[in-house]
Amino acid sequence: LKEHLSEKPIQKPNWTLLMFSGDRAQRLKINENSETFSEALKEETEFHSTLYHMVKDFASQKAMEKVRSSSCQLIDSVCYMLLSTRVLSYS
Numbered sequence: 001l002k003e004h005l006s007e008k009p010i011q012k013p014n015w016t017l018l019m020f021s022g023d024r025a026q027r028l029k030i031n032e033n034s035e036t037f038s039e040a041l042k043e044e045t046e047f048h049s050t051l052y053h054m055v056k057d058f059a060s061q062k063a064m065e066k067v068r069s070s071s072c073q074l075i076d077s078v079c080y081m082l083l084s085t086r087v088l089s090y091s
Contacts, residue, residue: 018054025054 017028019039025048029040048054056064 016058018051020051023049025049025051027054 015032017030017032019026019028027042027045028038029042030038046054046057048057052067055067059067
């Protein structure tokens with residue numbers, strides 16, 4: 001997950017890796033370059049029942065305004081596609 005609010009490309013993005021299922025969202029300790037997958041949680045990570053509530057913990061005010069102003073049909077569609085295709089997986 002990376003907050004990106006402008007059209008300019010990010011030179012060195014600092015990604016946050018999340019583990020998300022239909023009932024749980026948590027930040028992981030591993031990073032993009034980790035050799036093996038681990039479900040170990042990042043220090044001071046709280047359990048959240050939805051991705052939305054988790055992102056509220058570390059997203060900027062501007063990002064949260066964009067999320068709040070999004071169409072609920074868009075949010076439902078994106079959530080359905082992600083859960084159906086399992087695009088968000090570690091490989």
